Amino acid sequence: MIPMPGNNHTLPASRRYRPSMTRDYSQISDTARAVDRFVLPRIVSYLESIRQTIAGMPAETPFVIADYGAADGVNSSRLFERIVRYIREVHPSRSIRLVYVDIADPASFDLFWEGSHLSTLDHVEAEYIQRSFYEPFPELAGRVNIGFSSTALHWLDTKTVDPDLFQHPTCIQANQLSGAECGRFVERWKHDWRIFFHERSRELVDGGIVFLASLTSLGADRWPASAGYDNLRDVCCSLHREGRLSDEELRAIFIPDYFATPDEMKSVLDEEIVRRHFALKGIDAITVPCAYFGRMQDTLENPEERRRLAHSLARVVRAWSESSIRVGLSFEDPGLIDEIYNRLADTFFENPEGLPYQYCLIELVRADNPDGAGE
Numbered sequence: 001m002i003p004m005p006g007n008n009h010t011l012p013a014s015r016r017y018r019p020s021m022t023r024d025y026s027q028i029s030d031t032a033r034a035v036d037r038f039v040l041p042r043i044v045s046y047l048e049s050i051r052q053t054i055a056g057m058p059a060e061t062p063f064v065i066a067d068y069g070a071a072d073g074v075n076s077s078r079l080f081e082r083i084v085r086y087i088r089e090v091h092p093s094r095s096i097r098l099v100y101v102d103i104a105d106p107a108s109f110d111l112f113w114e115g116s117h118l119s120t121l122d123h124v125e126a127e128y129i130q131r132s133f134y135e136p137f138p139e140l141a142g143r144v145n146i147g148f149s150s151t152a153l154h155w156l157d158t159k160t161v162d163p164d165l166f167q168h169p170t171c172i173q174a175n176q177l178s179g180a181e182c183g184r185f186v187e188r189w190k191h192d193w194r195i196f197f198h199e200r201s202r203e204l205v206d207g208g209i210v211f212l213a214s215l216t217s218l219g220a221d222r223w224p225a226s227a228g229y230d231n232l233r234d235v236c237c238s239l240h241r242e243g244r245l246s247d248e249e250l251r252a253i254f255i256p257d258y259f260a261t262p263d264e265m266k267s268v269l270d271e272e273i274v275r276r277h278f279a280l281k282g283i284d285a286i287t288v289p290c291a292y293f294g295r296m297q298d299t300l301e302n303p304e305e306r307r308r309l310a311h312s313l314a315r316v317v318r319a320w321s322e323s324s325i326r327v328g329l330s331f332e333d334p335g336l337i338d339e340i341y342n343r344l345a346d347t348f349f350e351n352p353e354g355l356p357y358q359y360c361l362i363e364l365v366r367a368d369n370p371d372g373a374g375e
């Protein structure tokens, strides 16, 4: 890295982490999309349980599905098409409103919607709300039938927290830490989830469902894409040893997410603040194998194939980490960013490893005081 005139690697005080994906996210997230096959049967069985409700809803009331942390909308589209088809079977002209929530710029969503099959369906409308899912959505109060969120609720609320939380001299993510260092992220994550459920409780109709496919840690290295995070940390540390990243930059390179364990999730769901409004209908931990590694693991002796896999894995990691890496750098240096991910691809080439995603599938039905919590 060639220091710019007047640049002494000092980070701006206003630095704030804003975890949004690269534009190619939906083309390089086959593993995230593969969770669909676990989610779909659960959603269909919920729809069957509310068949009468769907049939009897007043004509002017749309059936509302909200996707919290939707990115450009591509990854939930197959699932949403299936839900629309089901609702149409029950009530052919029922109007359906899809609400996409994300902090990202709407441009990618607009592009998706313009070309999507969903947008061609009669009585299906969409709305994109560019806002954090940790904030209130008064416009949705009491209107949402299905609240859905996949591969998003591990992102901490970076807007209301002191960015200094995300500082570490050698590690780049909370699950790489242990003891008290990790504990402060656990507390923050719990705080954020309480807010998430508080806000959703205002939006869901009575009997509506919140369906989450939330990334989770199953212990040891069994947390989502752990090899990707660890290799990325090692690349950043080697650039630091070479003097290409300052101490301050290495401290500030941090991906502001936390993969809670299923027990940690259960403990928040058992709190009165959640139980007052929701009945827990299911919580299941599953592992989705790495879509890229699985496809190519038999061809790794071929250097070209092995290079292709290494490139795909580095692209997967880049899709969700680049925005945070940029925050850590003291000035825009596209060459350095490319070098980080080229080195990451080299690491995967030398030691090909899959990036499986561990999930907790959670179903919560909105019901006031379902088990008398707090009475």
Ligand SMILES: C[S@@+](CC[C@H](N)C(=O)[O-])C[C@H]1O[C@@H](n2cnc3c(N)ncnc32)[C@H](O)[C@@H]1O
Pocket (backbone or CB within 6 Å): 019, 020, 021, 029, 032, 033, 068, 069, 070, 071, 072, 075, 076, 101, 102, 103, 104, 131, 132, 133, 134, 149, 150, 151, 152, 155, 156, 157, 158, 320
């Ligand atoms: C890994 S992507 C998942 C996208 C999609 N749901 C999927 O299943 O592939 C996570 C998304 O969450 C969004 N995100 C992160 N923090 C958020 C927040 N506080 N509020 C709303 N969206 C957020 C990111 O911008 C990103 O688009």
